[in-house]
Amino acid sequence: MRLRWFSLPLVVCFMLVLCLALLTVNFFELNWIQYEHNKFHHGREPYDAVVTPQRSAPYRRIADEPKRPSYIVLAKNADAGHLVHVFDVFNIYGYIRRPFDQKVNWDVIWAHEYPFKTYADKITFSNLKPHQKVNHFPGIGFITNKIDLATSKISYVPPAFSMPSEKAKFFAFAEKYPHKRFVQKQNNHRGIKIKTLKELDLNSTGTFIQEYIDNPLLIDGYKFDIGVYTIITSIDPLRVYMYNGDILFRFCPEKYEPFDPNNIDKYVIGDDYLPTWKVPSLKKYYVHQNATMKASVESHLKTLGKDATKIWKQLEDAIRVVCLEKEWKIINLMKNYKSKTNFFEMARFDFVVDDNLNVYIMEVNMSPNLSSAHYPQNRLIYEQVLFNLFAIVGLTHFERKDDSVKMAVSGKNIVAYPKKCAEMNCDSCDNSDDCLLCTPCMNTNMIVQLTNAYREHIDRHDCKRVFPPKFNPNDILNSSMDLKDHYSLNTRLMYKWFRGKCIADMEWC
Secondary structure, three states: OOOOHHHHHHHHHHHHHHHHHHHHHHHHHHHHHHHHHHHHHOOOOOOOOOOOOOOOOOEOOOOOOOOOOEEEEEOOOOOOOOOHHHHHHHHHOOOEEOOOOOOOOOOEEEEOOOHHHHOOOOOOHHHOOOOOEEOOOOOOHHHHOHHHHHOOOOOOOOOEEEEOOOHHHHHHHHHHOOOOEEEEEEOOOOOOOEEOOOOOOOOOOOEEEEEEOOOEOEEOOEEEEEEEEEEEEEOOOOEEEEEOOOOEEEEOOOOOOOOOOOOHHHOOOOOOOEOHHHOHHHHHHHOOOOOOHHHHHHHHHHHOOOOOHHHHHHHHHHHHHHHHHHHHHHHHHHOOOOOOOOEOEEEEEEEEEEOOOOEEEEEEEEOOOOOOOOOHHHHHHHHHHHHHHHHHOOOOOOOOOHHHHHHHOOHHHHOOOHHHHHHHOOOOOOOOHHHHOOHHHOOHHHHHHHHHHHHHHHHOOOEEEEEOOOOOOOOOOOOOOOOOOOOOHHHHHHHHHHHHHHHHOHHHO
16 A cells, blocks of 8 residues: 555654664663773773863863873973874873862873973972872983083984083094084074084083084985984883884985085974975885885885994994983982882984994984874874883873782792792892892882883883893803993893893793
8 A cells, every 4th residue: 555645754753763763772882882891891980971082182170080090281382282192192091181280189290391390399209109100200301401411422422512611622622623514502402503613602601512424324315314212111220112113214305415504404304304205215115115214214225235224223222322321310310209110201312324324313302292283194103102102101001909910910920030049049138139139039129120121021012122132042041241330230130130031031032
């Protein structure tokens, strides 16, 4: 029987009601799935509603969300856009952003600037709770301060002289190397330009004069620098990692030759640098083959008969040398802080390479740029750096009870030399380095540090350990300790512990 014309509206209404009912059922099913996921996979009850990640990470003031981790941001113009990817990763891991207030409970502080002086009267950094984390180390300026680093006389750093105190040393160096070029820099590295000796201001305080590397390696005629994202998880003992998924290449916008010292676009990397995907010889790898920046450069250098692994090895060694040389200064400053496990650091080491594939450190950036606003194509590397950072420093761990921590790492996991310790009979500890790694002689601090080191190894994802260094499995049994006596006791013990884990399981090497 045909439907009469006046019954059609009823059919349409019925269909609309049915669709709405199905949508309502689907909505409640999705919310229940999310409830189950949060409860059983993250170990916490879900919050009151589905929160869509927002790019500006608005503050949350909900009083009934005590189980959800939270963070506060210490930065000028924090919502201007330069921290958008940081907010995104916090959102992914279920964090709430709280407004800065002395009474607000927080799990993580993300400070864009060095926080320990500016906020010392508002936050007691010296007595933090065990689970609280801060994204800077007290004293990290010994590494990231441009003048301090440049004038430290560390290998891989071009010779530099602080003005005006080292004026005489500079004249002696310039006389010995009359063909060298120099740049004068301030701590913020703005206004860099090659100058003649007559143009240099030798009486300008707060500046330094540094040798200019005038034979840079060029790709398609462009000079470039290399940025390596580096994560320091502990100072005493020292543990350092680098993000190994990729490294940042930035090219000068104009070709180096014919060289003109008055045209800084030929030799200084600015905000409008030439990105990898616009360099002709790299485009076929980076764009067409979807390779990383590092793989693209390595592939190109192979076509020229150059071995890029020489560069990568030097990058790691340079990071290691700087951190070890500055370790004691940071340790001395951190004596004012009750706990040494509340802090972590993610910095970017910037390098240049000469045409002999020698590597030089230009600077180390605290709170490096992680905004893809200028180059959207860089969004992936920034987000991957942050994703790996959050994992390795423990920002994805929400357990608070000792029992749940032991599920991840037990005392048996941190044993490194059971046979040797049994033979030494370390029940009566003699405070030797060997005995201090045996279970009866381990103090509470060392147990905590080894537990953290074990968990970092599990959670490192695409991060590579820089220090303690990787060991050669073929030489590990016969290798001698190459640590200097002036390195801290805890750092020596950590080195030996990783070596012991490598002997037992090559996966740790």
